[in-house]
């Protein structure tokens with residue numbers, strides 16, 4: 001696990017914001033996939049309420065999602081909805097740069113439509129569209145996007161699929177492992193002590209283990225990094241100090 005532990009969450013947010021800025025200064029547009037859940041809200045708020053809101057050239061960034069819950073965009077569970085509320089409503093960004101998964105549509109049809117939208121905008125490498133950067137979170141069970149332990153097909157040749165959240169039965173449209181793994185860069189963003197146990201478990205798995213999708217899914221020909229705060233890295237830090 002290629003991880004960086006940030007001693008303060010603010011340092012981690014600054015690093016991410018700086019990377020958004022650098023991408024936005026390139027000649028060509030960059031395609032960034034955002035994660036859902038509770039973790040990225042801090043990042044959205046920071047981008048919207050810091051000097052980065054003005055400094056970043058939002059025209060050059062296109063936003064996508066790793067997964068979406070099959071609910072209306074106005075629902076509090078909507079990944080797009082929370083990003084809209086905390087980021088897009090606070091900055092000036094062209095509407096055509098925002099590629100949301102339409103959670104209100106029929107899930108199967110939306111998975112097909114979203115895959116086509118990805119193909120329409122993003123160049124392929126080895127026959128698979130290549131995102132510039134995919135940001136991901138990790139659930140306490142080791143899921144990422146909507147790729148859940150025990151029900152992830154790592155060989156799925158599609159770009160998107162319909163997943164079922166194992167506890168609630170909620171349907172979600174998600175990128176497949178294969179699409180994520182074709183990204184130039186993958187960053188897992190993990191904050192808080194409540195993630196310490198899963199981070200420790202993922203880090204203790206053997207290379208190639210399929211037990212936790214978040215541990216298994218890596219950029220095949222790119223960079224995979226884990227950005228951790230001291231809370232989520234707590235058990236890794238303890239282990240290290242035990243060794244001394």
Ligand SMILES: O=C1O[C@H](COP(=O)(O)O)[C@@H](O)[C@H](O)[C@H]1O
Nearest residue numbers: 035036037038039137138139145
């Ligand atoms: O990548 C992702 O990870 C999260 C984990 O959510 P969190 O609320 O524990 O941060 C997942 O549920 C989300 O849908 C997904 O995009």
